[in-house]
Amino acid sequence: MRINNILIVPPLVAAPMAGITDQANRLIAREFGAAWVISEMISCKGIIYDQAKTWELLAMEANEPLAVQLFGSVPAEVAEAAAMVAEKIKPLAIDINMGCPTPKIVKGGDGAALLLNPKLAGEIVRRTVAMVNIPVTVKTRKAWDANSPDCLGLVREVEAAGAAAITIHGRTRDQFYSGKADWGIIRAVKATVSVPVIGNGDVTSAAEAKRMFEDTGCDAVMVGRAAIGNPWLYRDIARSLQGLAPLLPPSLAERLAVARRHLAMAIERKGEYRGIREMRLQLAWYLKGLPRAARIRDAINKADSLEAIEQVWATIE
Ligand SMILES: Cc1cc2nc3c(=O)[nH]c(=O)nc-3n(C[C@H](O)[C@H](O)[C@H](O)COP(=O)(O)O)c2cc1C
Incomplete structure (x- = not known):
């Protein structure tokens, strides 16, 4: 176009x-x-x-x-x-x-x-x-x-x-x-x-x-x-x-890696406080479909520091 x-x-x-x-x-x-x-x-x-x-x-x-x-x-x-x-x-x-x-x-x-x-x-x-x-x-x-x-x-x-x-x-x-x-x-x-x-x-x-x-x-x-x-x-x-063959869906490890990088980019630009709050919704979607997605989402919504989010992620890695 x-x-x-x-x-x-x-x-x-x-x-x-x-x-x-x-x-x-x-x-x-x-x-x-x-x-x-x-x-x-x-x-x-x-x-x-x-x-x-x-x-x-x-x-x-x-x-x-x-x-x-x-x-x-x-x-x-x-x-x-x-x-x-x-x-x-x-x-x-x-x-x-x-x-x-x-x-x-x-x-x-x-x-x-x-x-x-x-x-x-x-x-x-x-x-x-x-x-x-x-x-x-x-x-x-x-x-x-x-x-x-x-x-x-x-x-x-x-x-x-x-x-x-x-x-x-x-x-x-x-x-x-x-x-x-x-x-x-x-x-x-x-x-x-x-x-x-x-x-x-x-x-x-x-x-x-x-x-x-x-x-x-x-x-x-x-x-x-x-x-x-x-x-x-x-x-x-x-x-x-582009006529290229499809790739496999991302693994959990890939999803987490991109979510991490995305959050780091948000924090770099907005600081930890705003970066985390404004990205919570997106973070939940990165983990959509996981067996305990609802519980993980709740935990991420309560996490207010990068350290707390890393602790939630550590439970699913
Ligand atoms: C949370 C949210 C925020 C949106 N904000 C805007 C916006 O700022 N400007 C706009 O033109 N459309 C906005 N939209 C509409 C989307 O650009 C799009 O037109 C709509 O979601 C339909 O596309 P989809 O079915 O692929 O989601 C928003 C949609 C959502 C869900």
Whole structure:
């Protein structure tokens, strides 16, 4: 896939996930084969008001092929925040969140609420494209709910406004993360726009990724939840897209080794206190499927130092 002059090979994208896809997570995702990674969503107001906590979320490594994702719904604010991020962080692209279903976000007219106002969505993209000289992309959902128009109006507007690629998660806002993603809408978007389309929703294996390409004609697949604590999924999908033979699933020792390295990277960047707290969920997923997974998860949730976590791990090695 190509987004303007950025070549994304293999066409495998790590989904932005608030509280998950920090720098350590993105570096692991890339190492395992995701060719395009996106920051967790960042508040445009937080950028404009220069909140330290907002900028903290934007730590990135030099040359990281990273899109920064912004949420906001006032065109001038999104454009200004994008320009500030472009100058200070120098990402390769800006992605605009038009899909977040969280009440706190949609109440402010942001995220998925933009599905109800395609003209405004277009205006946000138009103003942002005018302010930055990197590609501006959009991530959205199927529709607001089953009774409202689907996202085809929005994708037409944002494409006309200059969006360089569009990601579609095949659920309505109402569905949040439940039910099954409708890949038919991804196919419909692909038939509607000529910019690259990234398909998203429920890809859990290399076979499913292949099926999404075949069923929808999408240009890239984006993987979210199934890769939490399981970066081997990126490896499996990347290998399959490159026509390479599948590898065996990771052993327990390999899972622990990567979990350890991932945690060390988080601690290096955030310190032990925050690093551990913010990685607990992911640590639990690294050990999913173990016979005593629930008990181990509880123990990890109580552990508040690296030493305490090492003690839990020592019981399973
Ligand atoms: C914990 C969590 C946080 C998320 N945060 C974001 C976000 O910040 N921005 C965004 O566009 N989507 C966000 N999403 C949605 C994912 O990017 C993705 O669209 C969704 O999980 C469907 O893909 P999947 O079935 O592969 O998980 C989030 C999802 C989860 C589970």
